[in-house]
Amino acid sequence: MSFLNQVNLKQLEAIKSAQGPVIVVAGPGSGKTRVLTYRIAHLINIGVPAYQVLALTFTNKAANEMKERITKIVGEKSKHLWMGTFHSIFARLLRIECEKIGYGRNFSIYDTQDSVALIKSIMSSLGISTQQYNPQAVRSRISWAKNHLVAPEEYLEQATDFSEEKTGKIFIEYRKKLKQNNAMDFDDLLLKPIELLTGHKKILESYQDRFRFILIDEYQDTNRAQYVLIKLLADKYRNICVVGDDAQSIYAFRGADIRNILDFERDYPEVKIIRLEQNYRSTKTILSAADGLIKKNIDQIPKNLWTENDEGGKIILLECEDDADEGQSIVSSIYTESHRHKFQFKDFAIMYRTNAQSRSLEDALRKNSIPYTIIGGVEFYQRKEVKDILAYLRVLVNPNDDECFLRIVNFPSRGLGDVALQNLKKFAEAKSPNLLCAAGMAGDIGGVTPRARTSFNTLASLFKKYLKLKGEISISELARALVDEIGILHLLKEEGTPEAMSRWENVQELLSAITEFTDKTQEATLENFLQDVALVSSVDKWDDKFNAVTLMTLHSAKGLEFPVVFIAGLEEGLLPFYNSNIDRKDLEEERRLFYVGMTRAMKILFLSHARLRFRFGELSYQTPSQFLDEIDETLLDKVKHTRKSIPADAIGMKISSPRRKKIKSDSSYFSDEMPDYESSSANELQMGTIVEHDVFGRGKVLHVAGRGDSLKAVIDFNSVGRKNLMLKYAQLKIV
DNA sequence: ATTAGGCGATTTTTT
DNA sequence: ATCGCCTAAT
Numbered sequence: 001m002s003f004l005n006q007v008n009l010k011q012l013e014a015i016k017s018a019q020g021p022v023i024v025v026a027g028p029g030s031g032k033t034r035v036l037t038y039r040i041a042h043l044i045n046i047g048v049p050a051y052q053v054l055a056l057t058f059t060n061k062a063a064n065e066m067k068e069r070i071t072k073i074v075g076e077k078s079k080h081l082w083m084g085t086f087h088s089i090f091a092r093l094l095r096i097e098c099e100k101i102g103y104g105r106n107f108s109i110y111d112t113q114d115s116v117a118l119i120k121s122i123m124s125s126l127g128i129s130t131q132q133y134n135p136q137a138v139r140s141r142i143s144w145a146k147n148h149l150v151a152p153e154e155y156l157e158q159a160t161d162f163s164e165e166k167t168g169k170i171f172i173e174y175r176k177k178l179k180q181n182n183a184m185d186f187d188d189l190l191l192k193p194i195e196l197l198t199g200h201k202k203i204l205e206s207y208q209d210r211f212r213f214i215l216i217d218e219y220q221d222t223n224r225a226q227y228v229l230i231k232l233l234a235d236k237y238r239n240i241c242v243v244g245d246d247a248q249s250i251y252a253f254r255g256a257d258i259r260n261i262l263d264f265e266r267d268y269p270e271v272k273i274i275r276l277e278q279n280y281r282s283t284k285t286i287l288s289a290a291d292g293l294i295k296k297n298i299d300q301i302p303k304n305l306w307t308e309n310d311e312g313g314k315i316i317l318l319e320c321e322d323d324a325d326e327g328q329s330i331v332s333s334i335y336t337e338s339h340r341h342k343f344q345f346k347d348f349a350i351m352y353r354t355n356a357q358s359r360s361l362e363d364a365l366r367k368n369s370i371p372y373t374i375i376g377g378v379e380f381y382q383r384k385e386v387k388d389i390l391a392y393l394r395v396l397v398n399p400n401d402d403e404c405f406l407r408i409v410n411f412p413s414r415g416l417g418d419v420a421l422q423n424l425k426k427f428a429e430a431k432s433p434n435l436l437c438a439a440g441m442a443g444d445i446g447g448v449t450p451r452a453r454t455s456f457n458t459l460a461s462l463f464k465k466y467l468k469l470k471g472e473i474s475i476s477e478l479a480r481a482l483v484d485e486i487g488i489l490h491l492l493k494e495e496g497t498p499e500a501m502s503r504w505e506n507v508q509e510l511l512s513a514i515t516e517f518t519d520k521t522q523e524a525t526l527e528n529f530l531q532d533v534a535l536v537s538s539v540d541k542w543d544d545k546f547n548a549v550t551l552m553t554l555h556s557a558k559g560l561e562f563p564v565v566f567i568a569g570l571e572e573g574l575l576p577f578y579n580s581n582i583d584r585k586d587l588e589e590e591r592r593l594f595y596v597g598m599t600r601a602m603k604i605l606f607l608s609h610a611r612l613r614f615r616f617g618e619l620s621y622q623t624p625s626q627f628l629d630e631i632d633e634t635l636l637d638k639v640k641h642t643r644k645s646i647p648a649d650a651i652g653m654k655i656s657s658p659r660r661k662k663i664k665s666d667s668s669y670f671s672d673e674m675p676d677y678e679s680s681s682a683n684e685l686q687m688g689t690i691v692e693h694d695v696f697g698r699g700k701v702l703h704v705a706g707r708g709d710s711l712k713a714v715i716d717f718n719s720v721g722r723k724n725l726m727l728k729y730a731q732l733k734i735v
Numbered sequence: 736a737t738t739a740g741g742c743g744a745t746t747t748t749t750t
Numbered sequence: 751a752t753c754g755c756c757t758a759a760t
Contacts, residue, residue, distance in 0.1 A: 058750095059750095085750070086750080087750050088750090111750085112749080112750090130754090186749090186750050187750095189750085190750095250748075251748080251749075251750095253747080253748060253749085254748085254749060254750080353747070353748075354746070354747055354748075355746075355747085356746055356747090376748095378751070378752095383751095384751090413737090413738075415736085415738085416737085417736060417738080418736085418737090419736065419737090420737090449736070451736090451737095452736090534750095535750070536750095537749075537750065538749085553747085553748065554748080555747090555748045555749070556748090577747055577748080578747095579747085589748095593748080
């Protein structure tokens with residue numbers, strides 16, 4: 001067991017305490033992933049069958065990486081290990097068992113957008129104004145209630161004001177509709193297993209016997225429902241190991257509950273507590289600045305973090321004029337550091353509080369031809385055209401899904417409006433199990449125009465045809481045929497605008513994604529594809545092999561590390577974020593969020609703030625974040641940056657003392673002249689060039705045509721074959 | 736009855 | 751960028 005030589009004593013203890021409950025309090029960079037990986041490998045090595053191990057991680061990406069490492073140590077024995085996020089693991093379990101609680105195995109999974117759409121339609125049928133009551137707010141209240149295991153009736157009973165009462169009524173209807181649509185929202189993926197296990201003793205026992213060893217990563221971010229679920233499963237054998245750090249708890253807004261750590265000690269009094277306090281990631285400077293900051297929080301478990309790493313350089317604070325200037329100054333620093341220390345682009349990460357901040361940063365990176373990737377933001381699978389095509393597929397899988405049906409009933413336009421749909425709904429309520437079925441009986445619906453009648457019938461027979469085809473051809477063929485038949489690509493091409501072309505590309509990309517899934521998945525069913533799509537997180541999709549600067553929110557940064565980290569927008573109102581009064585607890589969560597960001601940095605940490613920034617559509621004056629005052633001054637170097645149109649030396653850079661000389665001597669520190677990085681724009685594409693596409697992977701250029709914005713190339717991709725791409729939209733990298 | 740097009744408001748963080 | 755809401759046109 002040579003791998004056990006590579007850990008310190010505390011880590012070893014955490015790895016080897018196989019029996020009984022264990023809490024590992026793991027500071028940032030303390031080798032927590034290593035502990036989890038080795039712990040599982042150790043379990044398997046001492047003879048525990050892998051199928052008896054259940055490991056819950058925060059992202060699927062982390063799960064896959066850990067699983068790979070485990071397989072390297074123990075080999076094929078790891079095959080039947082269940083490892084993944086709470087949501088994907090329990091979705092998998094529900095696919096097997098959900099019939100026992102009255103759901104069909106083909107149930108749909110609703111994302112937040114789907115839930116809001118359903119809530120909107122419920123509100124309008126209950127005659128509740130969506131102006132007066134924000135459907136998003138209603139959704140988050142309902143979600144809060146579900147995460148805290150409050151049933152709709154109970155919620156309604158406890159309502160203290162008019163608006164809560166309304167929410168309660170919507171909640172009751174919402175639950176009913178979900179069931180009727182054979183659909184579950186994200187919260188249901190945790191609640192329904194609880195319902196299943198508490199209601200069926202035999203099933204509970206079989207899963208308790210199956211999952212004898214349970215591990216949970218990022219335990220500080222689990223909510224009440226997750227806690228109850230795990231308590232049920234672990235109750236018999238009590239071999240449960242949770243790993244977390246209260247200082248990194250940043251998901252209270254979605255129900256993460258600090259009580260889970262405290263109650264753990266109450267529920268398992270025999271618990272063994274192990275602290276991992278040695279940091280292997282960051283420099284002494286970064287660790288000590290972060291540690292000093294987090295000590296301002298009242299709510300915390302005291303820790304004694306330390307590192308044997310180098311002192312490292314000071315933390316650099318870039319003081320900027322506005323958001324564009326902030327971007328420019330970060331880009332300049334990337335340039336300087338990458339030359340000074342031979343960093344690659346992928347060694348840099350830029351983090352921020354809100355997704356909206358990415359725009360000005362992207363502008364600066366693009367202007368200087370620095371390749372970048374964004375984690376999160378407006379996601380591919382959230383794009384309207386993509387969701388529309390997916391909605392067709394979802395109805396094929398689950399014809400009871402009225403919400404999805406409504407999404408596409410008039411897409412592409414079939415001349416069906418509000419009135420026709422009201423009639424259809426009314427008819428369906430009395431005479432049909434779902435809207436699709438009702439559309440097939442259009443002849444019997446009263447008050448509908450002949451045009452609408454025809455449209456309903458055509459749509460119904462389209463689905464009839466593909467429902468039959470579904471069992472006969474592969475899902476990639478099915479999707480392609482369906483997309484052809486509804487003619488969406490054709491329509492977009494005809495439209496011809498840049499927006500339409502980008503939509504056209506997205507539809508193509510979706511088809512390619514389905515093809516790729518078909519090729520590399522053993523059980524390539526539509527059900528499985530849709531489930532994957534519903535449950536991938538933005539971090540899961542991130543390709544860390546790609547040599548590019550990574551942009552992401554501080555929330556997405558959890559669990560990651562980079563040699564150089566920039567945290568942008570350290571301004572009051574933004575970080576800490578507030579729009580109205582925030583209380584101490586909220587402020588402390590913001591502080592933890594900043595702490596998470598700081599502790600992602602291995603070698604160099606940059607912070608930045610701007611004096612002026614566009615917020616909510618107007619230019620506003622920003623004051624530096626109070627958190628900056630909480631960082632030990634001796635660890636900080638302030639660097640003023642001004643508008644790039646003014647040469648830096650003309651106005652005199654103000655740089656606080658000890659580092660001044662060093663920076664001044666480096667004349668290129670604020671240089672606006674960027675070196676010629678290999679441009680990511682495709683102007684120099686020639687036949688035979690090997691390029692890389694975000695989705696299609698590597699390919700060879702066969703032909704180039706057009707000029708300017710309409711420059712196109714035929715590329716033979718290794719994975720998906722020939723594609724004709726508009727270079728303006730296809731982000732190609734020359735390899 | 737339905738659709739297209741214009742306009743304004745909206746963005747905290749996410750499975 | 752997307753959504754809801756308005757108006758004018760069909």
